[in-house]
Amino acid sequence: MPFPLGRPLGVADNPEFQRDVLRSALQLLETATEPTIADYPHEAPDGNGDGVWACSIELPTPEMSELESSVRTEVDLLMPRYQEARRTRGRTTFGMSGATVDQIDKVVSFAIAIAEGSGFEQVPAVASGPNWRHRMPMLVRFVAEDLRALYQEAVTSEAGSQPPSQRDIHTWIFQETALGRLLKQIGQQITDHDDPRLRLMRGFIIPEGFWEGDHAFGGVPAGMTTDEYVRSIRPYLIGENT
């Protein structure tokens, strides 16, 4: 299934194509007589679409000096389209952090506090209320993802429009929105933090190619394999110990 990562059935809202992908995979059960690799012969109908998509919602140019108000303005502008998408689709993917969308004010407050240096040890005091489902510091990553979910569901709400590719959406968020600036500022707080174990989480918030400097994930200490390093810092990142 040679489709972009994250889309094993190829394309959204195309039952016929999805059925064919599924049918093709299952039919191997009737034809294969030994472990078999077979390529699905068709590309996804929308291809990868890089560079074709443009956001149809006009957002003001974000001001770094007024990051919080810029993010809140964007959220206010996007919310009607998000709600429309939610009604149309009958679902939302918002809520990975544990917050509900009517707690978006707390979600923004959380992210702003982290970006302004409240630290990665405790949930910021201004963000009390939601039933957060992850511990610090990894909770920061899921708060970031919930904000992205709201933005992405809003801008893909137009039925029949050319959907953005992964690259399109990353480029839009990190080059054109205050949210992107907010996430980069969180990335800078991670970079400046005393504990270098935190840097792996930067790569869970900022995609490769969008962090200016070293690799988004940081590096692996000399003498350790990636597996060894990840295994050693996992308890810290998920808040099981420090």
Next chain:
Amino acid sequence: MVRLDELHPEEAASMRNAAPRFGDFDHDATPWITPPPLAESTICLVTSAALHRRDDVPFRFGDSGFRLIPDDVDPNDLVQSQVSVNFDRTHYQRDMNVVLPIDRLRELHGAGEIGGVSPVHFSVQGASPDAKTFEASAADMANRMRELGVDAAMLAPV
């Protein structure tokens, strides 16, 4: 799966470095099983998109466990605790079937192309640097599938 040359060069390099480790698995002792004809087979889905119901324990980073997803799950009850930011979520956000094709499986059943749909599907978190950590979960899932009368599983890899 996605082609390596369509990934960001950093991700592709990471995957290439990881590839030799998959040779560590021993398949020689695993017999080839010929399932019943598709029209008589009950099929189960396994997604590695780290989907789970909102009230389930979320997947933690490095979590090699699995979560159960009922076939009649309300799509709005599903969230995704996948830690990686380096894959396309926009299609999943529009249509759950892109990573968990429950509706498509039911349609194949309705058309008589498959014999049945498992009452439960399975979800794991695919972004793990060490595939061997999934061995225990895989055995547990296989046992549960047997108890459910499943003949074959379809993995939707994310």
